[in-house]
Amino acid sequence: MSRVDTIRRRLLLAAGGLTASGLVPRLSGLALPGASAQSAQDYKALVCVFLYGGADSNDMVVPLDDYAAYGAVRGRGGMGLDAGELVPILPASTGRRYGFHPALSDLAPLFAAKKAAVVCNVGTLVAPLTRAQYLAGAKSPRNLFSHSDQQLQWQGLVPGALVNTGWGGRIADRTDAGNPVLAIPGVISLDGDALFTVGESSVPLALPGDGGNGLAGDPDTPWGRIRLDAMRRLLAVERDNIVVAKAADTMDLALRSAETVNRAINADLPVVDAAFSGVYSGLADQLRRVATLIAGRNALGVRRHLFFTAMGGYDTHASQRGELWSRYDELGPALAAFQRALDALGVAAEVTTFTLSDFNRTFRVNANAGTDHAWGGHQIVMGGAVKGGTFYGTFPTLAIGGPDDAGDEGQWIPTTALDQVGATLARWFGVPGPALTQVFPNLGAFAAPDLGFLT
Amino acid sequence: METAYVQARWHHALAEQAFGNFEGLLHAITMSPAMGHYLDMADNAKADPAEGTEPNENFARELLQLFSIGVVELKRDGTPLLDAQSQPVPSYGQAEVRAFARALTGWTYAPYPGGLAKHEEDQRYYGSPMVAVASQHDTAAKRLLRGISLPAGQTADADLRAALRNVFLHPNVGPFIGRQLIRHLVTGSPSPAYVDRVAAVFDDDGAGMRGNLKAVVRAILLDPEARSAPDANPRYGRFREPALYVTAFLRGVGAASDGYQLDEVTKAMGQNVFYAPSVFNYYPAEYRIPGTDVVAPPMGIHNTNTVLARSNFVYAMLWEDGIWPDEDIAGAIGTKVALAPWAALAADSRKLLAAIDDRFYGGAMPPGVKAAIYDALVQIDDAQERARTALFLATTAFQFQVGR
Numbered sequence: 001m002s003r004v005d006t007i008r009r010r011l012l013l014a015a016g017g018l019t020a021s022g023l024v025p026r027l028s029g030l031a032l033p034g035a036s037a038q039s040a041q042d043y044k045a046l047v048c049v050f051l052y053g054g055a056d057s058n059d060m061v062v063p064l065d066d067y068a069a070y071g072a073v074r075g076r077g078g079m080g081l082d083a084g085e086l087v088p089i090l091p092a093s094t095g096r097r098y099g100f101h102p103a104l105s106d107l108a109p110l111f112a113a114k115k116a117a118v119v120c121n122v123g124t125l126v127a128p129l130t131r132a133q134y135l136a137g138a139k140s141p142r143n144l145f146s147h148s149d150q151q152l153q154w155q156g157l158v159p160g161a162l163v164n165t166g167w168g169g170r171i172a173d174r175t176d177a178g179n180p181v182l183a184i185p186g187v188i189s190l191d192g193d194a195l196f197t198v199g200e201s202s203v204p205l206a207l208p209g210d211g212g213n214g215l216a217g218d219p220d221t222p223w224g225r226i227r228l229d230a231m232r233r234l235l236a237v238e239r240d241n242i243v244v245a246k247a248a249d250t251m252d253l254a255l256r257s258a259e260t261v262n263r264a265i266n267a268d269l270p271v272v273d274a275a276f277s278g279v280y281s282g283l284a285d286q287l288r289r290v291a292t293l294i295a296g297r298n299a300l301g302v303r304r305h306l307f308f309t310a311m312g313g314y315d316t317h318a319s320q321r322g323e324l325w326s327r328y329d330e331l332g333p334a335l336a337a338f339q340r341a342l343d344a345l346g347v348a349a350e351v352t353t354f355t356l357s358d359f360n361r362t363f364r365v366n367a368n369a370g371t372d373h374a375w376g377g378h379q380i381v382m383g384g385a386v387k388g389g390t391f392y393g394t395f396p397t398l399a400i401g402g403p404d405d406a407g408d409e410g411q412w413i414p415t416t417a418l419d420q421v422g423a424t425l426a427r428w429f430g431v432p433g434p435a436l437t438q439v440f441p442n443l444g445a446f447a448a449p450d451l452g453f454l455t
Numbered sequence: 456m457e458t459a460y461v462q463a464r465w466h467h468a469l470a471e472q473a474f475g476n477f478e479g480l481l482h483a484i485t486m487s488p489a490m491g492h493y494l495d496m497a498d499n500a501k502a503d504p505a506e507g508t509e510p511n512e513n514f515a516r517e518l519l520q521l522f523s524i525g526v527v528e529l530k531r532d533g534t535p536l537l538d539a540q541s542q543p544v545p546s547y548g549q550a551e552v553r554a555f556a557r558a559l560t561g562w563t564y565a566p567y568p569g570g571l572a573k574h575e576e577d578q579r580y581y582g583s584p585m586v587a588v589a590s591q592h593d594t595a596a597k598r599l600l601r602g603i604s605l606p607a608g609q610t611a612d613a614d615l616r617a618a619l620r621n622v623f624l625h626p627n628v629g630p631f632i633g634r635q636l637i638r639h640l641v642t643g644s645p646s647p648a649y650v651d652r653v654a655a656v657f658d659d660d661g662a663g664m665r666g667n668l669k670a671v672v673r674a675i676l677l678d679p680e681a682r683s684a685p686d687a688n689p690r691y692g693r694f695r696e697p698a699l700y701v702t703a704f705l706r707g708v709g710a711a712s713d714g715y716q717l718d719e720v721t722k723a724m725g726q727n728v729f730y731a732p733s734v735f736n737y738y739p740a741e742y743r744i745p746g747t748d749v750v751a752p753p754m755g756i757h758n759t760n761t762v763l764a765r766s767n768f769v770y771a772m773l774w775e776d777g778i779w780p781d782e783d784i785a786g787a788i789g790t791k792v793a794l795a796p797w798a799a800l801a802a803d804s805r806k807l808l809a810a811i812d813d814r815f816y817g818g819a820m821p822p823g824v825k826a827a828i829y830d831a832l833v834q835i836d837d838a839q840e841r842a843r844t845a846l847f848l849a850t851t852a853f854q855f856q857v858g859r
Contacts, residue, residue, distance in 0.1 A: 192761070
């Protein structure tokens with residue numbers, strides 16, 4: 001271990017102190033009622049993989065039999081993919097061949113095995129929208145093409161409002177994932193704070209993608225106990241200030257959950273290790289930890305899990321070919337390893353994984369062999385419950401200034417609303433029908449509230 | 456960008472301009488080769504029909520969204536201007552972003568001084584501002600903010616200066632930048648009246664100058680809302696971001712440090728200093744605490760994991776000998792806390808607490824905090840342990856972590 005790691009390890013790997021039984025007495029009272037009786041059938045998990053920066057999906061899935069339209073625009077400017085590089089797939093819905101980005105080749109077998117699907121041209125919408133309507137000034141989401149605003153809209157999904165909750169959190173509020181009596185939240189982020197995970201009543205837990213999650217210092221010494229008792233008391237006093245109170249609540253949740261969570265994330269799971277063998281990246285670490293937490297679901301006492309994972313670096317304004325290749329080379333193997341782990345744990349049908357991103361990127365190329373901010377793009381859904389091997393929604397017409405372009409840069413107007421994708425996932429997860437419009441208040445604006453990509 | 460000389464020059468530029476004029480600051484960051492590299496203004500060329508390429512919009516968009524005016528029109532008090540349907544009014548659209556991208560085409564890295572041969576793999580020189588490349592500049596007319604146009608045929612430099620002036624004169628700049636500075640310097644949720652007073656100084660420093668940052672900072676720090684007793688306002692306060700929490704602790708406790716590995720410390724707390732995850736920095740500038748209307752940007756990286764890293768840092772400093780020095784560097788000291796002065800006071804718990812209150816709380820440690828710490832101290836029969844425990848509890852208490 002290099003010296004550079006030393007202090008970080010001491011801050012993050014401080015799990016040892018919390019294995020002592022005295023620290024979290026409330027947890028022993030949890031007793032996990034019915035946990036041993038839970039079968040896999042009682043369990044479901046949603047796993048979000050957020051691609052920060054606006055992932056270019058024009059290079060994620062490329063028409064192969066109809067390559068010419070892609071090649072005419074992307075084949076210039078020193079950026080595009082050659083037809084021969086693409087990894088062919090034959091979506092049942094199209095009958096025409098498409099190709100995954102070469103770095104996403106691991107997804108092709110999953111697609112062929114019907115464990116993965118592509119939802120085409122998804123984005124934020126107020127209502128269904130045509131090019132003519134858009135150019136005539138019809139209502140569209142606020143602050144399109146802005147990272148921060150579109151990230152908040154993708155994660156929040158309450159159009160027209162400065163939202164303070166995310167649709168993952170709102171799903172949790174209405175399922176067992178958000179059960180407030182649970183000591184361990186069912187919503188867990190492996191990438192720090194994310195609006196997606198914030199509910200009206202449920203509070204997310206944040207865990208590091210690697211390393212421990214404990215408080216330093218042995219609580220089983222007399223002085224250690226005095227220190228911790230005082231820490232707890234401090235969390236409960238002088239709370240008139242809202243910032244102080246909320247910051248303290250986070251520590252309270254960390255202390256209450258740490259022992260049980262650390263036991264789960266430190267579990268020895270050879271099948272998960274094998275599934276991730278040779279796959280090393282920040283996202284792989286996060287997904288590996290998700291698999292570990294899923295394996296520990298009974299000990300955590302959670303029947304509905306909602307996980308948030310993420311990777312960044314998708315804002316490929318320059319040198320996109322190499323940059324995006326590196327990103328997808330992290331994404332594809334990590335997703336495939338995660339699915340292998342779920343298969344090995346026997347929970348493939350209970351876990352559905354899906355990607356989200358700020359927006360797609362312009363189809364046209366900029367002066368730095370990169371692309372700029374755009375709108376509708378493709379998302380991947382993966383899992384045993386996915387009716388895969390096909391496309392959902394409508395693949396856009398790859399034409400600058402064409403019927404799907406919001407202008408003349410290749411910014412596709414979405415033909416499927418993110419609300420529809422979210423509602424499809426939420427219904428499968430167990431949100432009751434009438435509650436779907438509470439989670440997705442704008443769902444009624446779109447004809448199909450269920451896209452049918454899940455069993 | 457990892458190169459120290461790039462980062463150092465960038466931070467020097469910010470420091471030099473911090474109390475200057477905002478227009479000068481905008482010009483300095485726009486011409487900076489570090490920014491040119493980061494947001495792709497360097498080597499951004501006019502449209503090339505043969506290649507099918509168009510100007511890169513990266514810098515143009517963030518110049519407007521993040522560095523100057525924001526996405527919606529603001530009143531001087533920072534609240535959004537609303538249209539007849541009570542909806543916010545966008546301050547620009549895709550057309551303006553493209554126009555700015557075109558206006559800012561035609562810049563590249565300066566040549567290495569003295570005609571030195573450039574490094575073969577890296578032709579980028581970061582020691583001087585970028586220079587114009589006339590052939591890459593888009594000379595057609597451009598329509599910018601508030602309907603103001605740049606005429607055709609201008610040089611890259613003339614277009615750049617006029618474009619920045621167009622941004623600088625937008626009425627949003629005062630409230631937008633003023634509120635950001637208030638959030639960093641004083642409180643996350645300032646009243647509209649406070650923002651208005653600061654924006655008024657931005658618009659006119661009293662001597663007829665717009666954008667005088669020294670006057671703006673003075674107005675922020677001397678405002679009644681910053682000077683009055685904060686206890687009455689439950690939304691008042693500034694959650695200390697990791698870098699400032701760490702430095703506040705080390706300064707307050709009296710540590711000696713060569714800085715080694717302190718970046719690892721803040722990284723564990725969610726702030727990888729000098730490596731912000733995106734141009735949006737370490738946390739959202741307008742982050743609201745869930746379930747409240749309170750803005751506290753650094754709370755955007757506060758969660759059940761980073762909160763433990765903050766405590767564990769203080770623990771490591773007090774009980775685990777701080778940060779050990781880099782063995783490979785002669786004279787390296789790492790980071791060490793001098794406990795002796797605190798332990799010397801610890802014979803009397805009240806005296807110790809009073810000194811800690813004075814140093815870390817400005818003498819305003821809330822009574823409930825004081826009582827909780829005192830009741831712990833009287834159970835400990837060792838002076839050094841009492842000093843450690845008192846410092847730990849006082850500096851990990853959120854009444855300290857939130858600066859007021």
